[in-house]
Amino acid sequence: MEKxxxxxxxNAWETYADxxxxxxxxxxxxxxxxxxxxxxxxxETVDYVRERLIQAGYGEDFAGERVLRPLRGKALFAxxxxxRPLEEGLTLIAAHADTPRLDFKQRPxxxxxxxxxxxxxxxxxxxxxxxxxxxLALHGVVIRxxxxxxxxxxxxxxDEPVFCIADLLPxxxxxxxxxxISEAFEAEKLNIILSHSPxxxxxxxxxxxxxxxxxxxxxxxxxxKKYGISEEDLITAELQAVPAGPARFVGFDKxxxxxxxxxxxxxxxxxxxxxxxxxxxxxNMAVIFWDKEEIGSDxxxxxxxxxxxxxxxxxxxxxxxxxxxxHVLLHSRALSADVQAALDPDxxxxxxxxxxxxxxxxxxxxxxxxxxxxxxxSEADAEFFGQLRGLYxxxxxxxQTAELGKVDLGGGGTVAxxxxxYGMRVIDLGPAVLSMHSPFELASVADLHATLEAYKAFLxx
Ligand SMILES: [Zn+2]
Numbered sequence: 001m002e003k004x005x006x007x008x009x010x011n012a013w014e015t016y017a018d019x020x021x022x023x024x025x026x027x028x029x030x031x032x033x034x035x036x037x038x039x040x041x042x043x044e045t046v047d048y049v050r051e052r053l054i055q056a057g058y059g060e061d062f063a064g065e066r067v068l069r070p071l072r073g074k075a076l077f078a079x080x081x082x083x084r085p086l087e088e089g090l091t092l093i094a095a096h097a098d099t100p101r102l103d104f105k106q107r108p109x110x111x112x113x114x115x116x117x118x119x120x121x122x123x124x125x126x127x128x129x130x131x132x133x134x135x136l137a138l139h140g141v142v143i144r145x146x147x148x149x150x151x152x153x154x155x156x157x158x159d160e161p162v163f164c165i166a167d168l169l170p171x172x173x174x175x176x177x178x179x180x181i182s183e184a185f186e187a188e189k190l191n192i193i194l195s196h197s198p199x200x201x202x203x204x205x206x207x208x209x210x211x212x213x214x215x216x217x218x219x220x221x222x223x224x225k226k227y228g229i230s231e232e233d234l235i236t237a238e239l240q241a242v243p244a245g246p247a248r249f250v251g252f253d254k255x256x257x258x259x260x261x262x263x264x265x266x267x268x269x270x271x272x273x274x275x276x277x278x279x280x281x282x283x284n285m286a287v288i289f290w291d292k293e294e295i296g297s298d299x300x301x302x303x304x305x306x307x308x309x310x311x312x313x314x315x316x317x318x319x320x321x322x323x324x325x326x327h328v329l330l331h332s333r334a335l336s337a338d339v340q341a342a343l344d345p346d347x348x349x350x351x352x353x354x355x356x357x358x359x360x361x362x363x364x365x366x367x368x369x370x371x372x373x374x375x376x377x378s379e380a381d382a383e384f385f386g387q388l389r390g391l392y393x394x395x396x397x398x399x400q401t402a403e404l405g406k407v408d409l410g411g412g413g414t415v416a417x418x419x420x421x422y423g424m425r426v427i428d429l430g431p432a433v434l435s436m437h438s439p440f441e442l443a444s445v446a447d448l449h450a451t452l453e454a455y456k457a458f459l460x461x
Contacts, residue, residue, distance in 0.1 A: 009361040009400035012446035013255075025449040028273075029249070029257055032448055035269050036247035036259040037156075041139045041240050042074045042291040042301075044153075045097040045265060049272055049289060053078055056276050062318040069311055074098075075301040077311040079286040080275060086320035089331030089424065090312070091283045091459050093274065094303070094415050095267035095338065096293030099260070100124030100437050102131060102190055104140075104239035109231060110191065111216040117191040118163075120241060124294030125437050128185035134439060135162035136192060137244035142229055142237040150227060152237075155244040162244045163192045192241055195219040243439035255445050256359075262441040264293065266448060267337035267430050274455035284319070285459045293338075293415055303415040309422075329422035333384070335429045335458055336416035339443075340364040340402050342432035352406045357432035359442075362398030362450040366428035369404070371411025378417035380427035388427065391461055397453045402432070429454065 016025060039045040050070055058068040058078055068078040074097070079090065101123050108118035122128070137155025144150065155162040168176060176184045198214030199221060211217045223229050247259025271287050278285060288311075292302030299305065313325040320328070340357040344350065357364040367385060370377025392399045404410045419426040431447035 009358060010398040012360055012362045012398040012444070012450045015362075015396065015398045016446060016449060021449075025445055026254070028449055028452065029254075029445045032266070032269055033247045033249070033257055033259065036257070036261060036265060039265060040099070040137070040242045040261055041101075042097040042099075043141070043238075044139065045268055046070055046073055046076050046289065049076055049078075049097075049268065052272060052276065062314050067315070069314075071301055071307050074291040075289060075307060077286065077288045077308060078275065079284065079311075079315055080278075080280075081319060082281055082283045082285065084282040084284065085323075086284050086316060086328055087323050087331070088283075089328055089333060090286045091461070092286045092288065092332055092334040092419070092424075093267075093271040093337050093455055093458070094288045094290065094308075094334060094419060095271050095430075096264045096291065096303070096415060097268055097289045098124070098291045098294050099242075099263065099265070100126045100294050102126075102136075102192070102241040104234065104237065104241070106235045107231075108234055108239070109194075109216055109219070111213040112191070114196060114215075115193045116195045116213075116215040116219045118194055118239075118241075119188075120190045120192060122187060122190060123240075127181070127438065128187065128190060129167075129181070130438050131190060131241075132165050132167035132185075134164070135244040136164060136241045137162060138239055139242055140237060140239040142227070142233050142239070144229070144233055144236075150229065152227075152239060156246075163194060163241065165190055165192050195222070249445075250442060256442050257445060257448065258440050258442050260439050260441065262433050262443050263339045263436050264337070264430070266339060266433070266443055266451070270448065270452040270455050271337050273452050274459055278456050278459040281460045283459070283461070290415060296413075297415060297418060303418040308418075326422075329424055332419075332422070332424040334416075334419045334424055334426040335455065336378075336414050336419060336426055337430050337455065338414040338428055339430045339433040339436065340366060340428075341404055341410075341436050342434040342442075344434060350405055350409065352403075355401070355403050357402035358400060359432050359434060360444045360446050361400040361432070362447060363400075363429050363431050363454045365399060365401045366403060366414075367401065369411070369413050369416060369428060372408055376413055376417070378414075378420040378426065380416075381425065384425040385427055388429075388458070391457055392454060395453070395457050397457060398450050399429075399454065429458075 058066040065081040102120040105119045142150040199218035201210040243260040250256040250258040297303040343356040368377040368379035434442040
């Protein structure tokens with residue numbers, strides 16, 4: 001393509017216009033939809049990644065050339081040895097596997113008129129009203145007193161029941177209609193209906209024979225019969241309510257993918273595919289998938305923990321004895337693989353359009369994150385950005401650049417700053433997503449393909 005003096009992001013649909021490319025794009029999207037449908041929590045995502053890596057010959061012994069290390073089933077590091085010395089650093093892609101959702105409280109069960117419900121505590125940035133009046137599935141684990149773990153996944157198969165938070169009838173919502181959104185939708189009203197039928201009394205004449213909370217007791221009977229669990233077992237559980245049902249193609253042209261948790265599973269999926277399919281090259285490639293990004297990255301499995309550093313220390317001991325891990329970290333190059341908010345067609349006014357991410361224009365660089373006067377930002381240096389721009393232009397991979405919303409009105413963070421803390425070069429790069437953080441996020445099939453190409457080219461470079 002002839003270079004012009006003006007700049008305009010390339011439309012990825014034009015870049016990938018020929019029939020075989022379109023065919024492979026659709027095939028990738030079909031696999032991606034299956035992944036999104038199967039993996040709705042960080043545990044399920046890490047399990048999926050682990051399985052794919054093991055199939056590809058990755059093992060937990062760091063003496064090997066292809067290594068992986070999961071942490072508590074919620075975070076995972078993997079690396080693939082290249083011919084260049086580890087001293088030159090890793091080529092790393094980092095993404096997060098957790099998503100906004102409703103967690104069960106530790107003592108969740110209550111009975112209210114006509115129903116037994118689970119009280120929830122929301123996780124991450126949600127718009128509460130989006131979780132009302134829609135089918136929900138339960139995913140997670142229950143840990144029994146003896147340490148045994150019970151995996152829960154109910155509400156996804158067509159013959160399984162789903163769960164639901166009721167919403168108010170419009171006729172009764174007149175007062176609510178005048179309230180602000182935060183007043184109208186209270187966190188303590190995000191109670192999920194689990195059951196409705198009451199337990200029968202023992203048939204005695206006295207009141208004391210009637211169950212005190214008949215619906216809750218009936219529910220506990222069912223839970224005990226089906227899963228062998230009691231109310232106390234729910235205290236040591238991690239139960240997450242997520243939108244029920246599969247991810248789907250969206251639109252007559254099937255050019256969008258709709259589904260829950262694309263922030264940031266689209267980056268987990270493409271980074272994993274990139275690691276598995278990249279040509280064996282000179283550089284030492286690695287990926288890390290973290291948990292807890294949606295709540296600030298704290299915790300053992302989050303990006304603020306030392307887990308990644310410990311993995312690199314062990315890798316250095318094994319692949320480059322005598323080379324300090326700090327040296328490897330300082331000389332590494334990383335993509336913080338996270339999604340960017342797409343220009344919303346119906347709320348264009350919240351974006352500064354020239355610097356907003358466009359659906360379908362390839363993965364999006366964010367040179368910096370943070371908010372207001374770039375507070376809390378990790379800012380990539382122009383030199384590193386320039387290298388990547390040159391790489392992608394040479395390979396004909398579409399890319400764009402954006403910041404999150406108008407200055408002083410938008411902003412946000414990613415895991416980039418936790419990697420930047422080691423002194424390594426890092427920049428955010430990920431596809432645009434519409435309806436981000438909603439139960440049904442939208443991403444472009446062309447961006448999915450372009451993002452995979454971009455991650456692969458980065459790892460191979
Ligand atoms: Zn994210």
